[in-house]
Amino acid sequence: MTAPRIIGLAGWSGAGKTTLLTRLIPALVARGLRVATLKHAHHEFDVDQPGKDSHRHREAGAGEVIVSSARRWVQIHEVADGREATLADLLQRLSPCDLVLVEGFKREAHAKLEVHRAANGRPPLHPGDPRIVGVASDTVFPEAGVPVVGLDAIAAIADLVLARSEPFAATLDRLGRRHGAAE
Numbered sequence: 803m804t805a806p807r808i809i810g811l812a813g814w815s816g817a818g819k820t821t822l823l824t825r826l827i828p829a830l831v832a833r834g835l836r837v838a839t840l841k842h843a844h845h846e847f848d849v850d851q852p853g854k855d856s857h858r859h860r861e862a863g864a865g866e867v868i869v870s871s872a873r874r875w876v877q878i879h880e881v882a883d884g885r886e887a888t889l890a891d892l893l894q895r896l897s898p899c900d901l902v903l904v905e906g907f908k909r910e911a912h913a914k915l916e917v918h919r920a921a922n923g924r925p926p927l928h929p930g931d932p933r934i935v936g937v938a939s940d941t942v943f944p945e946a947g948v949p950v951v952g953l954d955a956i957a958a959i960a961d962l963v964l965a966r967s968e969p970f971a972a973t974l975d976r977l978g979r980r981h982g983a984a985e
Contacts, residue, residue, distance in 0.1 A: 805969055805970065805971070806898065806899055806900060806901065806902065806969075806970035806971075807900070807901050807902070807964075807967035807968060807969055807970055808893070808901070808902040808903075808904065808912055808913065808967060808968060808969075808970050808973045809901075809902075809903065809904070809912070809913045809914065809915055809935070809963050809966060809967035809968065810903070810904035810905070810906075810907060810908070810910070810912050810913065810914040810915070811823060811903065811904070811905050811914065811915050811917050812906070812907075812908035812914040812915070812916055812917070812927060812931075812934065813908070813916055813917035813918055813919075813927065814918075814922050814924040814927075816919070816922050817917045817918055817919045817922050817924075818917055818919055818953065819905050819906075819917045820905065822917055822938060822953065822959070823839065823903060823905060825956050826903070826956060826959055826960060826963065827839070827903070829956050829957065829959075829960045830901060830960055830963070830964075833960070833964075835899075835900040835901050836898075836899045836900045836901075837899060837900065837901050837902075837903060838896050838897070838899040838901070838902045838903070839902070839903045839904070839905065840889075840892055840893065840896070840902060840903075840904045840905070840907075841904075841905040841906055842889075842904075842905065842906030842907045855869075856869045856878065860878060860880065864880075865879070865880045865882075866878065866879050866880065888977070889904065889907045889910045889912065889977055890974060890977035890978045893970070893973070893974055893977070894974065901963075901964075901967060902970065903963075908927065908931075910933075910977065911933055911976055911977060912933060912968070912973045912976075912977065913933055913935045913966060913967060913968040913973070914931070914933050914934050914935065915934070915935065915936045915937070915938060915959070915962065915963060915966070916928050916931075916934045916936070916937045916938070916939070917937075917938050917939070917953070918937060918938070918939040918940075918941060919939070919940055919953070920939075920940055920941045921940075926939075926941075926943065926946075928943070928946055928947075928948060934948060935948055935966035936948050936949045936950070936951070936962045936963075936966050937949070937950040937951070938950075938951055938952070938953050938955075938959050938962075939951075939952070939953060940952065940953050949962055949966075
């Protein structure tokens, strides 16, 4: 890949998005890609552990904490009662990579691969979302209008992701305009 690209994995809770991502990422990395992921959580979450220094810093009132070592660093930013960061805000914080895989943010206007599992009992998203560019499912959708591959066909899903992902800059421009991020 020459310029960074982006695609999301969208689907109802329980469809297997995270499971698919953990199988897809190694396949993409094996193809020589530097992959970044961005996940949306619908609930309060914490990457800190009680008793650790970073947790104690936040509990003491720090609005932002960076923890760094020779192997990795992490930045924790408290929002409190502020506005939740948009997908465009978060994308701008990523380091350079070849491909960004976004889990969640299913209502945003970026290219998405739908992850659908029949046992979930939920309707597919692709009929109502023109930004869904493919489907990974255990169900056949002959009328989908986009490519449909099996949930276990990791190589085919990787091919689909690479073929249907979109340029990072174009996605960021579209999302920025939608959210008024010209500030």
